[in-house]
Amino acid sequence: MTGDKTRQTYDAIVIGSGIGGLCAAAMLARYGKRVVVCESHSVAGGAAHEFVRDGFRFDSGPSFYCGLSDRTSLNPLRQVLDAIGETVEAIAYDPLGHYHFPDRSVPIYGNAERYRAELAKITPSGATEFAEFERAMLRMYAGLKDVPSIALRSDWQAIPLLFSRYAIGMLKLLPSIADVDKSVGRIADRYIRDPWVRRLLDIECFLLSGLKAHGTIAPEVAFMLGERDRSVIDYPIGGSGAIVDALVRGLENGVGCCGCDRR
Ligand SMILES: Cc1cc2nc3c(=O)[nH]c(=O)nc-3n(C[C@H](O)[C@H](O)[C@H](O)COP(=O)(O)OP(=O)(O)OC[C@H]3O[C@@H](n4cnc5c(N)ncnc54)[C@H](O)[C@@H]3O)c2cc1C
Structure with a gap:
């Protein structure tokens, strides 16, 4: 956390900016809670963070997804993205x-x-x-x-x-x-x-x-x-980093903030 963020008060503090922490925080922010996410790593995403080498973007963890591009999907991540008004474009394949x-x-x-x-x-x-x-x-x-x-x-x-x-x-x-x-x-x-x-x-x-x-x-x-x-089985355009970005956006569009870089 940097600057003014340390002097503010929050309704909730989420430890860890993995997909789980970001979903919880984004939902709290969606419903008007002041929330901050604290992360020990320099980038958000936990096991799903992305990294860039020589201009190429890599997923550090997950690569199999289901239902990101399907409005009827029961994927809880998809449901959180819907609730916070974010979409992640994905391409279906089989x-x-x-x-x-x-x-x-x-x-x-x-x-x-x-x-x-x-x-x-x-x-x-x-x-x-x-x-x-x-x-x-x-x-x-x-x-x-x-x-x-x-x-x-x-x-x-x-x-x-x-x-x-x-x-x-x-x-x-x-x-x-x-x-x-x-x-x-x-x-x-x-x-x-x-x-x-x-x-x-x-x-x-x-x-x-x-x-x-x-x-x-x-x-x-x-x-x-x-x-x-x-x-559908599908893959997010932009990889797992695109999902992390969407969750951080949703969090920040509410009244939350993430105490680390998006990536
Ligand atoms: C190699 C690999 C492949 C995978 N493949 C898939 C797949 O294809 N499909 C799929 O659905 N899932 C897959 N998964 C699983 C999926 O990535 C994880 O289930 C999910 O990302 C876990 O999210 P999480 O928020 O629960 O935990 P994490 O991602 O582990 O997040 C926890 C966060 O908390 C932070 N933290 C911990 N302690 C502290 C502290 N004291 N203070 C501050 N920060 C702290 C950590 O740095 C981390 O960022 C894969 C995982 C791995 C590792």
Whole structure:
């Protein structure tokens, strides 16, 4: 923080200018709170900051995004950008990329049918097992998508509130309720024996959470499979720095400030 900013008073101080801190701060500023973001690094963005070398801009972290260019997307980041009146232009593409294994490379489509068709070329029985697993995941997604993530809390009082406000989503979620706190690996144990499909699921989970299937929570994968198919995979023009810029702009257009450079 520099200059006058240190002498001002604030309603909220956010420690850390990662995507999480910037979203929280921008939303607070959007609703009229005086907020300052303190960052120990010289640039904003945390794991998603960008850096420039020899005129080229690099993402330091995330490169896979979903739903930035889709108004109906349930991506919470997209919802925050909408709330603060910011947009980030993004270009949709599919496949997401190719996963390279020692024996083959596989295109990974967001579109569920094409994803399964690629699997079936490698292991028809594995693709059938995966389809069963996917059905269980999409059942969970059907409930989750009707309950805004912003409404979720970990205290028991949230349960009557969720049923009173989001009854349909909660009813759809009931068949999967016992699985929402389980790892996706435990759910996959019920459906998938094929070692090749298990390896693929581990890689998908690793890219999502940094852990294999047994360390990744089921709702995260349910959401990934559901949104990847229903919405779009896309990439922001300007990279992750463009998202950071938009959040900092939203923050500063409210009554907040970020105590570091935008980049
Ligand atoms: C290599 C890599 C690839 C990734 N790929 C993807 C992807 O493709 N898609 C995707 O969706 N996600 C991806 N992620 C995950 C995503 O980047 C992170 O989940 C997200 O950016 C985390 O944001 P955050 O605000 O929670 O935390 P962080 O980004 O870690 O932000 C925390 C901030 O707080 C600051 N801080 C900490 N302590 C203090 C302190 N005491 N005082 C002041 N400041 C402090 C830190 O400097 C940092 O800027 C990837 C992450 C990495 C590292």
